[in-house]
Amino acid sequence: MQRIQAQQSLASLPKRRAFILGAGSAFALGLAGLPRPTLAAQATQAAGFLPPLPYDLDALDPVLSANTLGYHYGKHHKAYADNTARLITGTPLEGQPLEQIVAATAGKADQVALFNNAAQTWNHTFYWQSLRPHGGGEPPAELRQRLESSFGSVANFKKELVAAATGQFGSGWAWLVADGDKLRVMKSGNAETPLTGKLRPLLAIDVWEHAYYLDYQNRRADYASALLDKLVDWNTVLHRLTL
Numbered sequence: 001m002q003r004i005q006a007q008q009s010l011a012s013l014p015k016r017r018a019f020i021l022g023a024g025s026a027f028a029l030g031l032a033g034l035p036r037p038t039l040a041a042q043a044t045q046a047a048g049f050l051p052p053l054p055y056d057l058d059a060l061d062p063v064l065s066a067n068t069l070g071y072h073y074g075k076h077h078k079a080y081a082d083n084t085a086r087l088i089t090g091t092p093l094e095g096q097p098l099e100q101i102v103a104a105t106a107g108k109a110d111q112v113a114l115f116n117n118a119a120q121t122w123n124h125t126f127y128w129q130s131l132r133p134h135g136g137g138e139p140p141a142e143l144r145q146r147l148e149s150s151f152g153s154v155a156n157f158k159k160e161l162v163a164a165a166t167g168q169f170g171s172g173w174a175w176l177v178a179d180g181d182k183l184r185v186m187k188s189g190n191a192e193t194p195l196t197g198k199l200r201p202l203l204a205i206d207v208w209e210h211a212y213y214l215d216y217q218n219r220r221a222d223y224a225s226a227l228l229d230k231l232v233d234w235n236t237v238l239h240r241l242t243l
């Protein structure tokens with residue numbers, strides 16, 4: 001009965017979203033003994049935390065393979081979204097937007113698991129939306145001027161960002177952020193995100209090994225450079241800067 005209802009409610013959703021929801025629902029329906037409204041709310045919230053990829057799984061190949069995106073988006077990112085939905089169920093944060101959950105849990109010792117999962121969920125959506133098939137190339141003029149005024153040249157900016165990506169010890173992220181009028185490169189460990197400070201994130205590079213190991217093994221610098229040269233959606237970066 002539950003399964004039939006879940007399938008019917010999925011029928012009107014786009015194919016990829018239906019796949020995501022379907023996988024989550026199958027998992028949720030396997031948990032006997034929990035009340036259905038809670039499970040339904042979790043599945044709905046998890047789906048809201050995990051927007052569809054803005055391109056097909058194989059659209060970034062060969063820079064990032066469909067295999068990498070399948071695991072990274074379909075397993076890692078989805079797990080963060082599912083965990084976030086599970087952890088807020090029955091708490092005052094249930095139903096809140098992801099940004100609010102990240103802000104409410106940042107720096108709180110008793111909320112580490114929720115912060116880590118919520119921040120990772122947000123970071124990954126931001127990362128996917130920073131990329132596009134056949135991206136890279138020259139930034140639009142307005143962004144190029146801002147990069148030149150903060151870093152001297154676009155080439156220097158790329159060098160600094162790749163250095164941040166390779167210099168992050170262990171798992172984490174490399175970022176381009178706006179700090180007032182100035183653009184800065186920074187890195188963060190694990191799930192840490194500039195979203196929690198006064199900085200405005202503009203571009204993220206995931207440097208967890210799961211982001212690049214299938215395609216680049218230990219060559220993190222090659223991965224970061226390839227993203228900047230071939231996949232970054234500069235128009236999105238500029239849009240974030242001018243919001």
Ligand code: MN3
Nearest residue numbers: 076206208211
């Ligand atoms: Mn990741």
